[in-house]
Amino acid sequence: MPTALTLDDASVLLIWTAVVLYALSFIAYAVDLGARSAAATDAKDAAGRGEQARELVGAGAAAAGAGAGAGAGSVSVEFGDRVTATAVAPPSRGAGAGSAAGRAATGAGSGAGEASTPKRMVMARIGTTLMVLAFLFHLGGTITRGIAAERVPWSNMYEFAMTGTLMIVLVYLVVLIRYDLRYLGVLIAGLALVLLGGSAVTFYVEVVPLAQPLRSVWLVIHVFVATLSTAFFALAFGLSVLQLLQARRERLETQPDAKPLARGLRFLRTLPGADALESLAYRFAIIGFAFWTFTLIAGSIWAQDAWGRYWGFDTKEVWTFVIWVLYAGYIHARATRGWRGNRSAWLSIIGFSAVIFNFTIVNMFFKGLHAYSGLT
Amino acid sequence: MEQQARSTDPMRPADHIDGASGGSAAPEGAVSKDGGVASPALGFVGWMRWGWRQLTSMRTALILLLLLAIAAIPGSLVPQRSADPNGVVEYYSNYPELAPFLDSISMFDVYASPWFSAIYILLFISLIGCVLPRTKHHWQALRSQPPRTPARLARLADFRTREWRLAGAAGSEAVGSEAAAGGTAGGDTLPGETLPGDTLPGEDAAAAASRAIDLAQKQLRSSGYRVARYDSRGTFSVSAERGYLRESGNLVFHAGLVGVLVAVGIGGGLAYTGQRVVIEGTSFTNTLLDYSSFNPGRFVDTDNLPLYSLTLDEFTLDYEVENQHAIGMATNFVAHVSTQHPGEEPKREVVQVNKPLKIDGNNIYLLGNGYAPTITVRDAAGEVVFHDDVAFLPQDDNMTSLGIVKVADGLPVQLGLVGFFYPTVAELESGALTSSFPALVSPRLTLDVYEGDLGIDDGVPRSVYALDTSEMTKLTGRTTDVASLQIDPGQTVDLPNGLGTITFENAQPMGENYLKSVKRFVSLQVHHDDSATWVLVFALLSLAGLLTALFVPRRRMWVKATPDASGTGVRLEYAALARGDDPTLAAAVEALERSHGASLGIPADAAEPTTDAAGPTTK
Numbered sequence: 001m002p003t004a005l006t007l008d009d010a011s012v013l014l015i016w017t018a019v020v021l022y023a024l025s026f027i028a029y030a031v032d033l034g035a036r037s038a039a040a041t042d043a044k045d046a047a048g049r050g051e052q053a054r055e056l057v058g059a060g061a062a063a064a065g066a067g068a069g070a071g072a073g074s075v076s077v078e079f080g081d082r083v084t085a086t087a088v089a090p091p092s093r094g095a096g097a098g099s100a101a102g103r104a105a106t107g108a109g110s111g112a113g114e115a116s117t118p119k120r121m122v123m124a125r126i127g128t129t130l131m132v133l134a135f136l137f138h139l140g141g142t143i144t145r146g147i148a149a150e151r152v153p154w155s156n157m158y159e160f161a162m163t164g165t166l167m168i169v170l171v172y173l174v175v176l177i178r179y180d181l182r183y184l185g186v187l188i189a190g191l192a193l194v195l196l197g198g199s200a201v202t203f204y205v206e207v208v209p210l211a212q213p214l215r216s217v218w219l220v221i222h223v224f225v226a227t228l229s230t231a232f233f234a235l236a237f238g239l240s241v242l243q244l245l246q247a248r249r250e251r252l253e254t255q256p257d258a259k260p261l262a263r264g265l266r267f268l269r270t271l272p273g274a275d276a277l278e279s280l281a282y283r284f285a286i287i288g289f290a291f292w293t294f295t296l297i298a299g300s301i302w303a304q305d306a307w308g309r310y311w312g313f314d315t316k317e318v319w320t321f322v323i324w325v326l327y328a329g330y331i332h333a334r335a336t337r338g339w340r341g342n343r344s345a346w347l348s349i350i351g352f353s354a355v356i357f358n359f360t361i362v363n364m365f366f367k368g369l370h371a372y373s374g375l376t
Numbered sequence: 377m378e379q380q381a382r383s384t385d386p387m388r389p390a391d392h393i394d395g396a397s398g399g400s401a402a403p404e405g406a407v408s409k410d411g412g413v414a415s416p417a418l419g420f421v422g423w424m425r426w427g428w429r430q431l432t433s434m435r436t437a438l439i440l441l442l443l444l445a446i447a448a449i450p451g452s453l454v455p456q457r458s459a460d461p462n463g464v465v466e467y468y469s470n471y472p473e474l475a476p477f478l479d480s481i482s483m484f485d486v487y488a489s490p491w492f493s494a495i496y497i498l499l500f501i502s503l504i505g506c507v508l509p510r511t512k513h514h515w516q517a518l519r520s521q522p523p524r525t526p527a528r529l530a531r532l533a534d535f536r537t538r539e540w541r542l543a544g545a546a547g548s549e550a551v552g553s554e555a556a557a558g559g560t561a562g563g564d565t566l567p568g569e570t571l572p573g574d575t576l577p578g579e580d581a582a583a584a585a586s587r588a589i590d591l592a593q594k595q596l597r598s599s600g601y602r603v604a605r606y607d608s609r610g611t612f613s614v615s616a617e618r619g620y621l622r623e624s625g626n627l628v629f630h631a632g633l634v635g636v637l638v639a640v641g642i643g644g645g646l647a648y649t650g651q652r653v654v655i656e657g658t659s660f661t662n663t664l665l666d667y668s669s670f671n672p673g674r675f676v677d678t679d680n681l682p683l684y685s686l687t688l689d690e691f692t693l694d695y696e697v698e699n700q701h702a703i704g705m706a707t708n709f710v711a712h713v714s715t716q717h718p719g720e721e722p723k724r725e726v727v728q729v730n731k732p733l734k735i736d737g738n739n740i741y742l743l744g745n746g747y748a749p750t751i752t753v754r755d756a757a758g759e760v761v762f763h764d765d766v767a768f769l770p771q772d773d774n775m776t777s778l779g780i781v782k783v784a785d786g787l788p789v790q791l792g793l794v795g796f797f798y799p800t801v802a803e804l805e806s807g808a809l810t811s812s813f814p815a816l817v818s819p820r821l822t823l824d825v826y827e828g829d830l831g832i833d834d835g836v837p838r839s840v841y842a843l844d845t846s847e848m849t850k851l852t853g854r855t856t857d858v859a860s861l862q863i864d865p866g867q868t869v870d871l872p873n874g875l876g877t878i879t880f881e882n883a884q885p886m887g888e889n890y891l892k893s894v895k896r897f898v899s900l901q902v903h904h905d906d907s908a909t910w911v912l913v914f915a916l917l918s919l920a921g922l923l924t925a926l927f928v929p930r931r932r933m934w935v936k937a938t939p940d941a942s943g944t945g946v947r948l949e950y951a952a953l954a955r956g957d958d959p960t961l962a963a964a965v966e967a968l969e970r971s972h973g974a975s976l977g978i979p980a981d982a983a984e985p986t987t988d989a990a991g992p993t994t995k
């Protein structure tokens with residue numbers, strides 16, 4: 001039956017369709033950010049400086065949904081001894097602290113900017129719709145691949161990338177139900193595009209049965225949970241990047257002779273404040289960290305069964321450990337004076353870079369027992 | 377009040393983010409303006425105390441964590457003796473200049489190196505130094521009362537208030553004006569029910585306020601809060617706190633890490649690992665002598681290993697023959713073995729990849745497999761001088777295998793034979809042989825013969841898998857005039873120089889094909905490590921603590937009731953404060969307000985949440 005379409009061929013077709021849809025979604029989201037920049041500029045022309053800050057941050061907070069708004073509030077008021085209202089929080093606290101007025105505006109997030117919301121959100125909505133479509137094709141491609149292989153579709157680089165990006169997109173879409181994180185859409189669509197498209201081009205391998213050491217329920221659990229936590233780390237990463245940009249903007253705008261923002265970055269005015277972004281990033285990072293801890297434990301159990309020891313500092317084990325420690329560091333940094341804010345954001349970014357490094361470079365070029373990239 | 381409030385706070389190192397105002401966080405209160413710890417008064421004790429505080433500070437913990445992450449990385453770049461000893465040897469020959477230097481800074485033993493150890497030992501000392509006082513403090517906090525209600529609840533971010541108009545009180549209207557404005561009239565209630573906002577017979581505003589707080593107290597307690605009443609001059613309030621589990625979780629998490637480390641440390645001393653190759657039809661016993669390599673931990677009594685023997689009856693595996701992309705890929709490795717304790721009947725068991733055989737606290741793993749051709753050497757007179765199964769080590773996926781035969785006695789000279797075994801022999805274009813399939817389709821053995829001194833008489837142990845040819849002369853193969861020996865199963869060929877003959881025995885001479893013509897061997901790893909269970913227990917404990925610490929919200933709630941001067945109403949205030957990251961705080965206050973109001977009979981829409989000028993409460 002050489003001419004019949006095999007399941008694996010179908011899978012490839014579905015995956016490529018998904019890649020194209022991700023590309024379109026990426027474009028839509030990018031246009032959305034552009035529109036936000038334009039809207040931010042218009043608003044700036046229209047309003048005086050103080051008024052404008054209020055409205056835009058308000059719009060951002062409204063866009064970020066109730067949760068993010070609450071985040072902004074709870075970050076500003078920290079702990080019992082300093083029972084302070086948001087507006088009177090000392091401006092010196094926290095790396096991203098803007099002026100007191102800025103904080104008030106952040107907290108006030110009452111939807112003053114909602115008027116401009118519907119128009120601006122059209123492209124974001126299209127982006128999300130395309131993303132959902134892409135996800136469905138992606139899911140279809142992953143499932144057919146699994147059926148074709150008669151096993152879970154995560155046992156070589158191509159399949160890791162497939163399942164991993166599927167997870168990132170899934171978590172993003174699920175999170176969207178509660179938080180409006182569409183400003184992360186560009187990043188998520190971009191990540192899916194690059195990882196999935198890239199691996200379809202460079203890592204594709206035909207279906208082969210699973211090497212025996214990989215046949216274990218612990219593989220299924222270990223890898224699944226690892227991809228899940230990667231997804232949360234990815235969201236945290238995106239938010240941390242935005243947090244850094246936002247903190248920079250907030251810092252610059254308090255300076256009297258502030259230079260205008262670069263055109264592409266004006267959309268930042270429509271996003272929640274750096275503090276709110278940070279607390280959201282933290283929330284995703286700790287979920288990711290909890291899953292990663294479980295990954296580490298499940299991996300050790302599997303290693304115990306397969307290789308006769310639960311831990312041996314094999315290359316891949318080393319990197320799993322390094323990532324775990326980095327995120328533990330990030331969580332600590334958030335609780336350490338002088339480290340909350342920009343510095344901890346950098347740790348989140350470094351942590352996610354290590355995750356990506358672990359997936360790509362370590363899998364391909366490092367020698368170790370976990371040599372299952374499927375590439376020769 | 378401040379002191380009271382702090383006593384139930386978790387204790388934190390001085391440079392914790394919440395330690396900003398000093399207080400309980402800094403045991404000695406020595407916090408300088410920039411957040412660092414002020415330099416101490418001179419004196420040994422002072423310095424010690426200062427050093428200890430530095431070591432147990434958040435910043436030190438953070439730096440040590442980051443150092444740990446960085447220090448672990450080199451071990452993934454350079455081969456490690458523990459995981460890949462051959463890699464180290466290879467590295468030495470590839471980079472003869474660099475390797476000794478790297479070795480001198482423990483780069484091949486990163487995880488046992490002084491610098492790596494220093495980092496994690498310091499980290500764990502810091503951890504213990506941090507956790508112990510916190511545990512003590514938390515233990516006390518668990519038995520103390522929630523803090524006094526702040527005087528001005530309105531200053532908290534999550535604050536709501538409503539008026540409770542007392543229907544029955546003198547001078548009041550039936551229903552509060554706000555309730556009317558909200559569109560809910562008292563007449564909506566069913567006949568026979570108490571009117572909304574009703575007081576009990578003979579109750580004045582103060583009594584009603586007190587009753588409201590009683591109710592709030594009950595509600596808070598039943599939803600898991602610890603509560604305390606603080607009534608004073610005309611106001612009634614309940615202070616509630618929940619989420620002590622958060623700190624408990626944090627402490628369990630950190631203590632669990634210590635548990636893991638200790639279990640690994642002690643377990644390592646009691647563990648042993650041995651390797652052994654077992655050929656089909658042969659046995660080994662679990663004694664030190666019978667292992668080809670054995671690594672005992674420091675405290676292992678190697679004379680008293682549990683005594684059992686294990687015989688490999690058969691080793692089976694399947695080869696993929698259908699999937700074009702994975703032809704020859706081996707699947708389903710199964711070693712069928714019999715185990716036996718002295719004086720007992722043998723028991724048939726299996727060892728599989730991912731499924732170790734458990735016996736007497738040992739785990740037996742299937743690590744590798746290969747072919748062990750049976751070889752017989754006879755001298756010129758036809759006397760058998762050597763007869764053994766010789767394990768050939770696989771070199772590629774198609775099981776081209778390398779092996780060595782040493783004939784030490786019985787011939788005029790010592791013989792060493794080195795060569796390859798091909799389960800399915802094929803010829804490359806160059807004329808060299810290779811194996812094209814891992815199963816026994818057309819097996820062949822090729823051997824080069826060396827004569828001379830095997831170097832095994834001087835008592836120095838030699839690996840059975842290596843032949844030192846420095847004292848030997850090559851008799852066949854390349855660089856000699858004589859072709860290498862090539863033998864198929866069942867064949868006998870002459871050794872060079874009339875030394876005798878060599879036979880490659882067919883293990884199943886009557887077989888229709890070669891599938892069973894050569895014995896197989898498995899390499900087993902016997903592993904004893906009781907710590908694994910403990911490590912797992914502590915790791916899971918840690919994980920449970922982590923989840924609790926990260927996801928249980930810790931918060932305080934207050935409900936305050938103040939009868940107004942006219943005696944016609946009670947002002948109810950609800951406020952909450954998050955201790956740490958708590959996205960659900962506002963919702964919790966709202967829910968409390970609603971349920972409390974409802975059970976007092978205040979109509980749901982009676983009071984719009986009041987926005988205080990100082991703090992945003994709407995979302």
Ligand code: HEM
Binds near residue numbers: 921
């Ligand atoms: C092996 C090293 C360590 C690791 C992996 C680690 C990891 C963590 C993690 C994951 C958390 C967040 C979860 C929670 O809140 O319970 C945490 C919190 C915390 N750790 Fe550690 N830790 C380590 C060492 C230390 C040390 C040495 C100290 C003391 C200086 C410390 C003090 C704290 C404190 C005070 C918190 C609570 C932070 C907060 O208020 O949110 N930890 N740690």
